[in-house]
Amino acid sequence: xxxxxxxxxxxxxxxxxxxxxxxxxxxxxxxxxxxxxxxxxxxxxxxxxxxxxxxxxxxxxxxxxxxxxxxxxxxxxxxxxxxxxxxxxxxxxxxxxxxxxxxxxxxxxxxxxxxxxxxxxxxxxxxxxxxxxxxxxxxxxxxxxxxxxxxxxxxxxxxxxxxxxxxxxxxxxxxxxxxxxxxxxxxxxxxxxxxxxxxxxxxxxxxxxxxxxxxxxxxxxxxxxxxxxxxxxxxxxxxxxxxxxxxxxxxxxxxxxxxxxxxxxxxxxxxxxxxxxxxxxxxxxxxxxx
Amino acid sequence: xxxxxxxxxxxxxxxxxxxxxxxxxxxxxxxxxxxxxxxxxxxxxxxxxxxxxxxxxxxxxxxxxxxxxxxxxxxxxxxxxxxxxxxxxxxxxxxxxxxxxxxxxxxxxxxxxxxxxxxxxxxxxxxxxxxxxxxxxxxxxxxxxxxxxxxxxxxxxxxxxxxxxxxxxxxxxxxxxxxxxxxxxxxxxxxxxxxxxxxxxxxxxxxxxxxxxxxxxxxxxxxxxxxxxxxxxxxxxxxxxxxxxxxxxxxxxxxxxxxxxxxxxxxxxxxxxxxxxxxxxxxxxxxxxxxxxxxxxxxxxxxxxxxxxxxxxxxxxxxxxxxxxxxxxxxxxxxxxxxxxxxxxxxxxxxxxxxxxxxxxx
Numbered sequence: 165x166x167x168x169x170x171x172x173x174x175x176x177x178x179x180x181x182x183x184x185x186x187x188x189x190x191x192x193x194x195x196x197x198x199x200x201x202x203x204x205x206x207x208x209x210x211x212x213x214x215x216x217x218x219x220x221x222x223x224x225x226x227x228x229x230x231x232x233x234x235x236x237x238x239x240x241x242x243x244x245x246x247x248x249x250x251x252x253x254x255x256x257x258x259x260x261x262x263x264x265x266x267x268x269x270x271x272x273x274x275x276x277x278x279x280x281x282x283x284x285x286x287x288x289x290x291x292x293x294x295x296x297x298x299x300x301x302x303x304x305x306x307x308x309x310x311x312x313x314x315x316x317x318x319x320x321x322x323x324x325x326x327x328x329x330x331x332x333x334x335x336x337x338x339x340x341x342x343x344x345x346x347x348x349x350x351x352x353x354x355x356x357x358x359x360x361x362x363x364x365x366x367x368x369x370x371x372x373x374x375x376x377x378x379x380x381x382x383x384x385x386x387x388x389x390x391x392x393x394x395x396x397x398x399x400x401x402x403x404x405x406x407x408x409x410x411x412x413x414x415x416x417x418x419x420x421x422x423x424x425x426x427x428x429x430x431x432x433x434x435x436x437x438x439x440x441x442x443x444x445x446x447x448x449x450x451x452x453x454x
Numbered sequence: 455x456x457x458x459x460x461x462x463x464x465x466x467x468x469x470x471x472x473x474x475x476x477x478x479x480x481x482x483x484x485x486x487x488x489x490x491x492x493x494x495x496x497x498x499x500x501x502x503x504x505x506x507x508x509x510x511x512x513x514x515x516x517x518x519x520x521x522x523x524x525x526x527x528x529x530x531x532x533x534x535x536x537x538x539x540x541x542x543x544x545x546x547x548x549x550x551x552x553x554x555x556x557x558x559x560x561x562x563x564x565x566x567x568x569x570x571x572x573x574x575x576x577x578x579x580x581x582x583x584x585x586x587x588x589x590x591x592x593x594x595x596x597x598x599x600x601x602x603x604x605x606x607x608x609x610x611x612x613x614x615x616x617x618x619x620x621x622x623x624x625x626x627x628x629x630x631x632x633x634x635x636x637x638x639x640x641x642x643x644x645x646x647x648x649x650x651x652x653x654x655x656x657x658x659x660x661x662x663x664x665x666x667x668x669x670x671x672x673x674x675x676x677x678x679x680x681x682x683x684x685x686x687x688x689x690x691x692x693x694x695x696x697x698x699x700x701x702x703x704x705x706x707x708x709x710x711x712x713x714x715x716x717x718x719x720x721x722x723x724x725x726x727x728x729x730x731x732x733x734x735x736x737x738x739x740x741x742x743x744x745x746x747x748x749x750x751x752x753x754x755x756x757x758x759x760x761x762x763x764x765x766x767x768x769x770x771x772x773x774x775x776x777x778x779x780x781x782x783x784x785x786x787x788x789x790x791x792x793x794x795x796x797x798x799x800x801x802x803x804x805x806x807x808x809x810x811x812x813x814x815x816x
Contacts, residue, residue, distance in 0.1 A: 342538065342540070344536050344538050344540045345540050345542065347505075347507050347527075347534075347536070347540070348534070348536060348540035350506070350507065350526070350527040350528060351505055351506075351507070351527045351528070351532060351533060351534040351611075352528070352533075352553055352554035352557060352601070352605075353528040353554050353557035353558050354528060354557060355526070355528065358557065362557075363542060366542075366544045367542070367543060367544055369544075444587070445543065445544075446543055447543055447586075447587035448541060448543045448585060448586030448587030448588070448589065448594065449539070449540065449541050449542065449543040449586060450538040450539060450540065450541075451537065451538045451539055451591065451594075451618035
């Protein structure tokens with residue numbers, strides 16, 4: 165009898181926790197996305213001020229669904245420029261961090277060398293350091309080297325922040341690829357570099373996809389370092405949007421509009437990378453089933 | 455086409471494990487050489503050193519007229535087939551087979567020709583557009599073999615290529631690899647732990663154990679004249695029977711296990727054994743050389759487990775504390791517990807030194 169009671173109690177407790185988690189997820193993650201997304205498509209005169217509405221009573225404003233977007237481009241013409249900057253810097257960061265981290269991850273995964281653990285932990289350490297520390301430390305150097313407010317300066321620092329993540333993801337996937345497949349490549353006529361480029365990376369595509377999404381987002385959302393080390397010409401859309409949430413001229417509606425615009429390239433990028441994220445990427449390679 | 459030469463080859467791993475010890479071996483041009491031995495004997499490591507996938511700690515390996523110690527695998531003119539197939543899942547069968555040729559910048563029509571020829575030999579013509587995951591185990595291994603033969607290398611290396619296939623397919627692929635050896639006329643080195651594969655495929659067999667080459671000879675010579683107890687026990691199934699005992703001088707030389715068995719030493723072995731009187735000796739006899747006798751025979755043994763196989767019967771014979779396996783060509787199946795008069799075929803006696811375990815007859 166007490167056992168049965170405990171079993172029931174346990175069942176209800178776990179169920180309650182599960183339901184609470186679902187509610188928390190919806191309100192914690194999805195609800196903010198919903199409100200921000202809906203905001204620029206509503207009429208600012210009656211949403212969301214009246215009665216704390218969830219659904220705008222009216223879509224669009226002045227007869228146009230995209231009124232706030234038009235308004236944004238007219239009042240802040242630099243939006244387009246910052247959007248372009250963000251895309252250039254994010255794609256270049258993704259590319260650069262992959263090019264640097266892939267051979268590094270291959271090396272960590274396949275070879276033993278002096279100082280291996282030291283280098284490995286130093287990457288972990290880099291992740292722990294706050295952006296502000298880098299901004300502080302690099303400002304003088306960037307100034308001396310004329311890197312402030314340049315694309316390559318920002319791409320460089322964004323890559324530095326993205327590389328550890330890319331490295332960890334690629335290391336994990338390289339570890340999952342049997343070394344026999346590389347040995348076969350050596351006997352077929354590959355040198356080490358050809359093996360990495362023609363055999364290992366194509367098989368590691370799911371990991372490369374995940375890693376590139378990490379790198380892209382790391383750059384796309386990068387605020388502190390861009391703020392300090394960038395400038396007007398290289399301003400990214402994130403720093404522009406942030407300025408709309410701060411100070412005397414703050415304008416949450418415009419900030420929401422920019423946020424929605426910011427989502428589009430990310431969605432496109434993930435759309436093209438996620439199709440490589442699949443299980444069974446080693447199926448058929450080995451005698452053992454993967 | 456090339457011979458492969460190993461001179462005093464050693465492999466010591468970082469941790470100090472010595473897996474290949476001072477091995478000398480010459481593999482002739484166009485020979486089918488099999489490396490056989492239990493796991494950990496160094497056979498795969500030796501093959502991988504020939505391929506260039508493992509560094510050679512000391513010694514020399516020659517392929518053709520070259521010392522290849524410092525030559526990377528891609529320049530050794532070898533092709534290797536791996537136990538696990540190691541196909542590229544992101545490439546079609548065609549691309550898997552063409553991969554090595556593309557790397558070597560062969561012209562397109564030549565690649566196409568060679569891949570199609572190989573596909574024809576291996577019966578893969580209809581599968582060229584498939585990805586490896588859409589193939590069966592046997593087909594995958596065929597692709598792996600195809601990938602090796604399109605290259606037309608000097609030396610083929612096989613690392614237990616059939617051990618992941620089921621028994622029936624293994625027999626079939628075994629014959630196919632033998633056929634390839636005749637058609638391609640290339641040097642082939644084949645690693646296996648399966649002594650049946652070794653016996654059926656090899657022109658010569660190298661038996662390895664504990665890092666040392668125990669013996670290298672033709673299959674029949676290994677079977678008939680094993681150099682030591684290990685080779686004698688490893689080659690042949692069921693294994694050779696061994697009796698520990700000594701040689702005594704009693705009405706001519708005799709082997710005795712110091713209990714109820716006394717076996718007269720045949721005339722032609724007397725010279726070999728006369729210096730071993732009263733010294734420990736191991737007597738070996740293969741199961742097929744033990745027969746049931748209507749007459750008195752050499753000794754009497756009690757029948758233990760009986761395993762009828764159809765064409766033959768495997769009988770466990772108990773005598774003293776020893777068990778001998780006999781392979782009898784009879785359909786009269788002995789009964790458990792019955793006494794049997796045992797006769798031994800003196801043509802195929804084996805005697806080994808009781809301490810060094812080396813053959814006393816060679």
